[in-house]
Amino acid sequence: xxxxxxxAAIEAPIQTAFGALSPAVPVFFDNITAxxxxxxxxxxxxxxEFGLTTEQTxxxxxxxIRGSIVIRVYTEKGxxxxxxxxxxxxxxxxxxxxxxxxxxxxxxxxxxxxxxxxTLSTTETSPHLVGxxxxxxxxxxxxx
Amino acid sequence: MATVLSGTSGAxxxxxxxxxxxxxxxxxxxxxxxxxxGTYLNFKVNDKVSFGTGGGTLPAGLSAATxxxxxxxxxxxxxxxFSATAGGTELALTNDGTDxxxxxxxxxxxxxxxxxxxxxxxxxxREEIDVTSIGQxxxxxxxxxxxxxxxADGSGSAEVYFxxxxxxxxxxxxxxxxxxxxxxxxxxxxxxxVLSSGTVDDTKSRSIELKAVLTSASYSVNPDDAQTVSxxxxxxxxxxxxxxxx
Numbered sequence: 001x002x003x004x005x006x007x008a009a010i011e012a013p014i015q016t017a018f019g020a021l022s023p024a025v026p027v028f029f030d031n032i033t034a035x036x037x038x039x040x041x042x043x044x045x046x047x048x049e050f051g052l053t054t055e056q057t058x059x060x061x062x063x064x065i066r067g068s069i070v071i072r073v074y075t076e077k078g079x080x081x082x083x084x085x086x087x088x089x090x091x092x093x094x095x096x097x098x099x100x101x102x103x104x105x106x107x108x109x110x111x112x113x114x115x116x117x118x119t120l121s122t123t124e125t126s127p128h129l130v131g132x133x134x135x136x137x138x139x140x141x142x143x144x
Numbered sequence: 145m146a147t148v149l150s151g152t153s154g155a156x157x158x159x160x161x162x163x164x165x166x167x168x169x170x171x172x173x174x175x176x177x178x179x180x181x182g183t184y185l186n187f188k189v190n191d192k193v194s195f196g197t198g199g200g201t202l203p204a205g206l207s208a209a210t211x212x213x214x215x216x217x218x219x220x221x222x223x224x225x226f227s228a229t230a231g232g233t234e235l236a237l238t239n240d241g242t243d244x245x246x247x248x249x250x251x252x253x254x255x256x257x258x259x260x261x262x263x264x265x266x267x268x269x270r271e272e273i274d275v276t277s278i279g280q281x282x283x284x285x286x287x288x289x290x291x292x293x294x295x296a297d298g299s300g301s302a303e304v305y306f307x308x309x310x311x312x313x314x315x316x317x318x319x320x321x322x323x324x325x326x327x328x329x330x331x332x333x334x335x336x337x338v339l340s341s342g343t344v345d346d347t348k349s350r351s352i353e354l355k356a357v358l359t360s361a362s363y364s365v366n367p368d369d370a371q372t373v374s375x376x377x378x379x380x381x382x383x384x385x386x387x388x389x390x
């Protein structure tokens with residue numbers, strides 16, 4: 001079970017999708033300390049959590065990876081939701097394309113589940129409107 | 145204070161369907177080191193098998209006391225060759241043997257643990273025979289019927305995870321439902337599996353052993369759950385109940 005490869009299967013296409021926008025929107029993943037706490041620019045934060053990663057049988061455990069993905073999009077506050085939802089759409093499109101992935105003889109096979117959101121929120125202390133989507137995922141590791 | 149056993153104290157062991165056959169000396173071709181053990185059985189390469197003499201003498205090279213392995217088996221002809229070790233060289237048969245009062249037997253030698261089993265269940269039922277006497281004197285309360293217990297029967301099922309490894313005994317269990325010749329299919333259902341020095345100690349374990357016919361396989365696929373197959377079976381004859389530790 002290769003957790004890092006599973007994480008990469010989620011993060012890489014999101015990084016690519018936001019990097020391809022003009023202008024590119026920076027994406028910060030788990031444990032990336034460069035995330036700008038009070039930046040005035042747009043950015044995206046992606047969180048990947050693993051949940052149940054095995055199935056139990058009477059005599060052993062079998063691999064079956066499940067987890068959750070949370071994507072938060074930070075855009076300028078007070079300008080309406082349009083820009084935020086445009087960026088959220090990039091995230092949703094990326095997750096949807098992952099949903100269409102097919103299982104190969106080797107490598108990681110990853111499928112997001114039902115996408116929840118977007119929900120929009122603001123706080124007094126932040127200059128951002130935060131759009132959030134989340135979904136579960138399942139992954140199978142067919143080996144390198 | 146007694147300890148309630150958890151489900152993981154149990155296990156399911158299995159001998160595959162179609163792994164029991166008979167043959168006579170006429171079925172042995174010692175020049176080719178092969179035996180016609182029966183067509184369309186379900187022997188696989190490296191299956192460990194044992195032989196019975198049927199009161200005769202097995203072909204030289206084989207012994208009732210020594211298990212050997214299937215080296216080749218052609219279902220259409222029923223012809224098998226053997227090796228002394230898994231994947232080893234072909235075992236030489238230097239004569240055809242001598243028939244006894246019944247045919248020689250070949251059977252799957254040892255139970256194998258089915259690792260992908262999530263759960264098993266086995267239900268024993270008894271018939272109820274109504275022996276109520278009619279014409280009873282009426283009284284204040286309604287007369288009750290009278291019953292005696294009749295024949296016993298059983299049925300079982302196992303929920304098996306469907307994995308990407310089709311070489312496991314679990315995959316064989318699933319496939320065996322459509323195996324025409326089912327002789328040899330045998331379950332050993334442990335409620336309390338105790339190991340000694342790495343092997344199952346049946347004197348300290350508790351189990352139900354039954355020769356079975358596999359009656360159904362129910363495949364279940366949806367995006368939320370692990371894929372499972374529910375295999376149903378029923379005993380061919382009275383199971384052996386070992387419900388004590390002695």
